[in-house]
Amino acid sequence: MTGKVSLLLLLSSLMYGVFAKDHVPVLIWNTKQAQSGLPAVPALQYINYSTFQAKYLDPFKPRNILLFLQDALSVEDLSSHPSELHHVKQWMESSHSLYLPNVENAAYLAHDLPSHGYNVVVLEPGVPAAGLDLKQQDNNLVVVKLPSTLTNPSRHRALQKADEVMENVISKIGEQRDFTFIFTGLKPSVEEHSEQFEERIRVARSSMPSEERSGGFHNASCVKINLLSDIVLIYKGSNSTENVTEIAIDDSNAAADSGDCSGDTARILIKYINVPIGSYTAAKVNFHFEFKKEGGQWMLEGVDNSIDDKKTYFKPAKPYVSGIPIGMSYSCAQAMYFKLNETHKTPEIQMKIGGVQMQAFSPAEEKFGGAWDCVGFFTVPIWVGLLTSLFYVFILSVGMYMLSDIKTMDRFDDPKGQPIMVPNTD
Known part of the structure; x- marks a missing residue:
């Protein structure tokens, strides 16, 4: 049974890791173990899997992990539906928590951790959590597959159902061990290059202190x-x-x-x-x-x-x-x-x-x-453009004034009457 589970996780990880490099948000929290030595979390920079595990997950020192996998999850789900995910919000606020907005292939944890000695248990949708076989002396990884959100016509209801399932699972087995909880998705619910994605990038860039953070x-x-x-x-x-x-x-x-x-x-x-x-x-x-x-x-x-x-x-x-x-x-x-x-x-x-x-x-x-x-609003190109425009406006104004000052004849010859005589002597 364990071999079949590992093979299934391997095939699913390869499908999502090879054919697409999707970036999804990752939420981590632990009610007992405080993390230390965490680096700053960049707003726009993508975090690859190795960096995610070494710099952000390992500081939690997780012995038992409860991994909630959703079929699709994006930053917009977390920011636009806080009431639907109110249990998640409460856990993040009341625990030692970490939020990573852009992690590459975060679901690879389900395949990678077994190679590090974790006992893997997969909980499919609809399967009760009470009868899980957790080994006492080993590290345990419980993978909870949340109900599908892509097939649900209501995103609001789908996220609410996922939150209810997480609350139910944690209430049943969350107190049995010192668990580190992770909530992430297999792929983003908002596709890259869509209007929502581009808007998120613009908003995030506008709030960043610097466009690039390549230094220290x-x-x-x-x-x-x-x-x-x-x-x-x-x-x-x-x-x-x-x-x-x-x-x-x-x-x-x-x-x-x-x-x-x-x-x-x-x-x-x-x-x-x-x-x-x-x-x-x-x-x-x-x-x-x-x-x-x-x-x-x-x-x-x-x-x-x-x-x-x-x-x-x-x-x-x-x-x-x-x-x-x-x-x-x-x-x-x-x-x-x-x-x-x-x-x-x-x-x-x-x-x-x-x-x-x-x-x-x-x-x-x-x-x-x-x-x-350091670069003010009125840069040299702006000043040159303004002065050039003002110069052209001045020339146009002078030309319009001269045209308006031209005097035209107010009387014309009538072919049926006497011609107009203009005296040319004083």
Whole structure:
């Protein structure tokens, strides 16, 4: 029986994993086991299966898993039908929970976990949960197949029925073990490139602090920094402008961040370990970003850098980050350059950040405030377009005025009467 179940799960996983790369939401909760060390959950970035298992599921340390599989599930189902899934909402709010909006092939858990020593039990729709055979000493994976929602003409009723089945199963066997509960789908109920899908993408993008999050996110105390690319140190020789060496500090070498806020000053320390610097490897590289608050605004004063025991202090080459209102973040996709605070330094050293979003004097939660972008609304192309349009409007106005000032004859010759005589002498 176990072999047939494994074969059935293998075939279904292959069908959904090979022929389509569908992305579905995943809800995880546990009433007893608190998760730790979870990374930030991206709003738009797709999470593949290996990342989902290693970084998001493993921190729950699940010994027994109750996997609820629905035939189709999308983010829209969770956001548009909260009353139909009210039990799920209560469990997520009252437990240690995690919500992942876009996971690739999440149903592959049903095939993968048996290879990790889990005893698999499949509960088909309509089968009572009271008689499940759960082994006492082994890890157990209970796969609960929820009633079909695609064949139900009412999405409202289908989700309500799924919520009732989950509540019934958890009430029967959920208290028998320390279960980690997972709710996901085999495929999305809203197809990609449909109007609903495109609308979801637009809304999610509008709420994101940055369009790309390819670099590193750092959060400590009241300061948050999201680096869109690695920090680069630029060494220039004194005799030739062509003798330039650029060293990128790979964010994958970042260690734990730290920081402090006191009064009108705030700092965040971004630490890197075992960083290749030219021909040798630095044991530690630190960047200490220092911020200052004046009135209702904040600014970036400078960056204190240390490579092992060698310290340098960088000041912004331009006042990039200044005059930012408290409660708002600074965002810029363009490169920012920092120069040494000392003069006549040989060789010349610069620091470059190729895109960043940062916020100081804010709560420690991992969410940026509204973005104060480095590119203002009136950019050079906009100004050129406005001035050109105004110039054409001025020419048109002058032309219309001149046309309106032309005087035409008010009398004309009558062929049956006397001709009009215009005297040509005074």
